[in-house]
Amino acid sequence: MQSNRDPVLKFTEQREGGYSCRRDDDGNWTGGRRGRGRLVGSMRGISAPEMVCWTGLSPDLVTVEMMRSITPDLYRRxxxxxxxxxxxxxxxxxxxxxxxxxxGFNAGVHGALSVLASIYGSLDRTDVMTEQLLSRVLTVPEIVLSRMIAGDLAREMQRSLHVDADGVIGPVTLAAISEKQLENLLTIYALGCAQERAYRQMRGWVANGTGWLGRLHQRVEIAAEWAVAAVRPDA
Known part of the structure; x- marks a missing residue:
């Protein structure tokens, strides 16, 4: 399958921005919790604990200077x-x-896989991707995914398909999906709805919720454009 790694990583890097050193952000502390270890900040979304893991150094040896020196190339690696x-x-x-x-970059690999597994009612491991879970992603019946899509994202998908935007993913919407061979839109919008629910349950929702939802809607919009382009390269 064609890899979109470069544009995907670029999207995330742009959304994460540059250096940040908020005291109330757990990711800015080398111990992974506010007040634990040293406050050294994050850069391009790479957190202090992640830098500790990447370098193999003691948390006491990861510095502000090291965080500020994270280049685009190091971010990508x-x-x-x-x-x-x-x-x-x-x-x-x-x-x-x-x-x-x-x-996943925002909520962790476990968080991303947990949300993915929840769409299918799966009991798969959520610390690593598995062949079983991947096969479900690629073959899950449309009717199962349609039940996971509701609210603003459902209406957004319907508008893109030029059907009545009533927020109910029923036979008319599914027929438009099938006619245009855009079945992957269902996975994208189902993930969007599930990720929004997960965001709302996170500890930082009150402080960060508006930004998280803005980022979610932007990635859904771009993901949908990519799904359409994959079917209709000239779109």
Whole structure:
């Protein structure tokens, strides 16, 4: 399957931005919790604990200078090793790869796989991707996914298909999906709805919820564009 790694990683890097050193952000502390270890910040979304893991150094040896020196190339290497590869993004359809990677970078590999597994009522392991879970992603019946899509994202998908945007994914919407061979849109929007629910349950929702939802809707929009382009290259 064609890899979208470069544009996916670029999207996430742009959304994460540069250096940040908020005291209330667990990821800025080398111990992974506010007040634990040293406050050294994060860079391009690479957290202090992640840098500890990447370098193999003691948390006391990871410094602000080290964090500030994370280059685009180092970001790509860490992001590929810690997120892209564990999530098997090379094996995912266009658009689905963005949905999984960007959310995983934001919420962790376990968080991304837990949300993915929840769509299928799966009891698979959620610390690593499995062949069983991947096969479900690629073959799950449309009617199962349609039940997972509701609210604003359902209406957004219907508008893109030029059907009545009533928020109910029924026979008319599914017929439009089938006619245009855009079955992967169902996975993208089902993931979007599931990821939104997960965001709302996170500890940082009050402080970060608006930004998380803005990022979610942007990645759904771009993921959907990629899914359409994969079917209609000239679209």
């Amino acid at each position: 860490i992001a590929t090793a810690h997120y892209w590869n564990p999530l098997w993004c090379d094996h995912l359809p266009a658009g689905v790869d963005l949905m999984m990677f960007d959310y």
